[in-house]
Amino acid sequence: MEFAREKASLDIQGLTLSYAGKPALKDLTLRIPRNKVTAFIGPSGCGKSTLLRSLNRLHDLNEDVTREGSIHLEGHDIHDPRVSVAELRRRVGMVFQAPNPFPMSIYENVAFGLRLQGRMSKRRIDDVVEWALKSAALWDEVKGRLRASAWSLSGGQQQRLVIARTLAVEPEVLLLDEPASALDPISTLKIEELIRTLKPHLTLVLVTHNMQQAARVSDYTAYLHNGELVEYGPTDTLFTHPRLRRTENYITGRMVG
Amino acid sequence: MKIPGHAAATGASRRWQGEGPWAWLSAAAVALSLLMLGALLVLLATRGLGHFWPADLHQLRLADGQRLIGVPVETRQLPDDSGYERRYFTANRDHQGGIWTWVAEDAIEQDRTPNDLIVLQRGRWGAFFGRLVAVVTETERFGGDRAWQALRQRLDHLEELRQQSESLRRDHILPLIRQMERMKEHSRLSEQLTELEQQALTLQRAMTGTVLVLETADGKRFEQPLESVLDAWHPNSMGSVEKLAHWSRGVWQFLSEGPRDANAAGGVWPAIFGTVLMVMLMSLLVTPFGVLAAVYLNEVAHQGRLTRWVRIGVRNLAGVPSIVYGVFGLGVFVYGIGGSLDRLFYADTLPSPTFGTGGLLWASLTLALLTLPVVIVATEEGLARIPLHQREGALALGATHFETLTRVVLPMATPAMLTGVILAVARAAGEVAPLMLVGVAKLAPQVPVDGEFPFLHLERKFMHLGYHIYDAAFHSNDVQAALPLVYATALLLVLVILVLNLTAIFLRHYLRLRHGVPVRR
Numbered sequence: 001m002e003f004a005r006e007k008a009s010l011d012i013q014g015l016t017l018s019y020a021g022k023p024a025l026k027d028l029t030l031r032i033p034r035n036k037v038t039a040f041i042g043p044s045g046c047g048k049s050t051l052l053r054s055l056n057r058l059h060d061l062n063e064d065v066t067r068e069g070s071i072h073l074e075g076h077d078i079h080d081p082r083v084s085v086a087e088l089r090r091r092v093g094m095v096f097q098a099p100n101p102f103p104m105s106i107y108e109n110v111a112f113g114l115r116l117q118g119r120m121s122k123r124r125i126d127d128v129v130e131w132a133l134k135s136a137a138l139w140d141e142v143k144g145r146l147r148a149s150a151w152s153l154s155g156g157q158q159q160r161l162v163i164a165r166t167l168a169v170e171p172e173v174l175l176l177d178e179p180a181s182a183l184d185p186i187s188t189l190k191i192e193e194l195i196r197t198l199k200p201h202l203t204l205v206l207v208t209h210n211m212q213q214a215a216r217v218s219d220y221t222a223y224l225h226n227g228e229l230v231e232y233g234p235t236d237t238l239f240t241h242p243r244l245r246r247t248e249n250y251i252t253g254r255m256v257g
Numbered sequence: 258m259k260i261p262g263h264a265a266a267t268g269a270s271r272r273w274q275g276e277g278p279w280a281w282l283s284a285a286a287v288a289l290s291l292l293m294l295g296a297l298l299v300l301l302a303t304r305g306l307g308h309f310w311p312a313d314l315h316q317l318r319l320a321d322g323q324r325l326i327g328v329p330v331e332t333r334q335l336p337d338d339s340g341y342e343r344r345y346f347t348a349n350r351d352h353q354g355g356i357w358t359w360v361a362e363d364a365i366e367q368d369r370t371p372n373d374l375i376v377l378q379r380g381r382w383g384a385f386f387g388r389l390v391a392v393v394t395e396t397e398r399f400g401g402d403r404a405w406q407a408l409r410q411r412l413d414h415l416e417e418l419r420q421q422s423e424s425l426r427r428d429h430i431l432p433l434i435r436q437m438e439r440m441k442e443h444s445r446l447s448e449q450l451t452e453l454e455q456q457a458l459t460l461q462r463a464m465t466g467t468v469l470v471l472e473t474a475d476g477k478r479f480e481q482p483l484e485s486v487l488d489a490w491h492p493n494s495m496g497s498v499e500k501l502a503h504w505s506r507g508v509w510q511f512l513s514e515g516p517r518d519a520n521a522a523g524g525v526w527p528a529i530f531g532t533v534l535m536v537m538l539m540s541l542l543v544t545p546f547g548v549l550a551a552v553y554l555n556e557v558a559h560q561g562r563l564t565r566w567v568r569i570g571v572r573n574l575a576g577v578p579s580i581v582y583g584v585f586g587l588g589v590f591v592y593g594i595g596g597s598l599d600r601l602f603y604a605d606t607l608p609s610p611t612f613g614t615g616g617l618l619w620a621s622l623t624l625a626l627l628t629l630p631v632v633i634v635a636t637e638e639g640l641a642r643i644p645l646h647q648r649e650g651a652l653a654l655g656a657t658h659f660e661t662l663t664r665v666v667l668p669m670a671t672p673a674m675l676t677g678v679i680l681a682v683a684r685a686a687g688e689v690a691p692l693m694l695v696g697v698a699k700l701a702p703q704v705p706v707d708g709e710f711p712f713l714h715l716e717r718k719f720m721h722l723g724y725h726i727y728d729a730a731f732h733s734n735d736v737q738a739a740l741p742l743v744y745a746t747a748l749l750l751v752l753v754i755l756v757l758n759l760t761a762i763f764l765r766h767y768l769r770l771r772h773g774v775p776v777r778r
Contacts, residue, residue, distance in 0.1 A: 058649060058653065061652070086657050090654065094649075096653075100649070100650040101650075103669055112651070112664070113654040113655060116654065117655075166653070169654060169655060
């Protein structure tokens, strides 16, 4: 059992989350291994995005959300009152479904997170911006126009810019919430390639509707349904020999309740 | 492929083909609004700007032997349909009592425009139409052709002296008087003052001494001291270029000089300055308050019943009549705060009030209050339009709420804030009613900014274009005569608001470009 021996980056224990009293996640327990790609799949409204957003405490914004259970990042409870939410979110970066570059230049977008961390020399920022754009496989396309508005880029480029922006603050975990669902097939392919090249450097968690995408890029897959964790295991096993009938129905496209 | 017969159809008409009269109705509504706007501007422009055109002077001889010199203004039918009568502007208030004369067209025996007729613009009694016979100085008499030349020369010299005297009064005497009002120790200052007044008197004397001998239409001769003449021209012998130059100078004087003759003549510079300065101060006051209030309502406060009620309250404040704000400003700012300020800091000048009376600061504050709802509502709408994923993007990078607000949300909402300021400026610049209670003056020829510390005098009363219009139209001796200035001032008010708005619009455009937000079309 290789899976059991993986070192956990995120350790979720008995997580229950409710929106205004209605449970959205029910007693989830799973460990997300370090330097691997873990995919969450499941039908719309199954709670996979909710789960993802609880990993960087983005739910804190919503006063209606109540939580039970714990999440540990590298052995530390992320809900510990001594933990700074801002620092947690720097360590656990997130890329959203629709590309959301800020209304600034390409350069300023990537430098945004760095500038939040206090004063840094112009040289250092230049270096990090170049490194981040290269890591996100965008450098060659934008190096001549770093001062241009980020909104002048295409959708796929914007999404890679957002990834570069997140990488610039050197997160340990990268959460990807359907990062390619708004993109054309070629841009999607580029994002998937990027996910593969990033894997050795950080832990990736991917939410996707696209079964093939999950199969292509992820090492482990969790299938969620109605806020419950139905099945979780190595992607190869889950897609070829699902233990449960419900999982099989979902991945083969036969939806039965 | 080009389909024959369809080439001429434009987008809108093709799209609406066969869908009834809605396209035409809506187009007609737009056309009507544009037409009314155009008519308004044309009316103001022709009536207002035409006033400065040096119109030809007509010399008439009537059937009953009467002679008069005037400019035809309007023609109307006689009540018994027997013909038409014409109204002439004949000036010379000091000799005829009135400045208008109605003449029946049939009664005109002779109508000529001789070249030697002149117009004098005088400090008192308004314009003079007639002939120049001679210019008499203490030593010499210039008659005939030399008279006009002598007059021109002396007028130019007079203008120089006037400017010297004016700057002496404005830059030296008035500040000294104000200084004396503040200080206890007077002796040295009053010596200075006497000396300055002596200088002013010398200048005054230098202006006197020359007399014009003038002749009216009916041949009556009289003498006019030169120092009361402001300008002179002979329209009938001027070419169009000369007339245009004269017109431009007239418009420029209107824009750059202070009013004369109880606001019925002269320029409106103090009013322009007062309006613009007051609106700018108002914007400076209202923008930070409005933006902070909107940020609190939209970003900080818990979105519950209370914020909903506050929002309803703010929106309804926008509908409160402006005079109510004027009453509030008078009670709270002028008498309340201003009165207390006077007791605390200006006790030595009491009972004459410093801040306890209407002034620039109180007027700006009152209008800021009046326009606050506009700015709050516009900013709130701007903030609400910022997509959630932009905020989440910043938060997900480790930004705090405050950093998200200042670095992403507010820059993106700046165009909306400026929209609010534009609306506020448009409303405030045209507002007159509350100003009458909190600081506008009929006549305040000194603008509230000068070289005297603290340079910007917030406690002074100021002139305002809107109030100037009201005053000239209802409170001058001869409303008919002041009417062209009323039109011109109204046109100017529209232009001032336009310029203020355009400034803000360009600023908004620039900010949109800088923040990469696509310009909405």
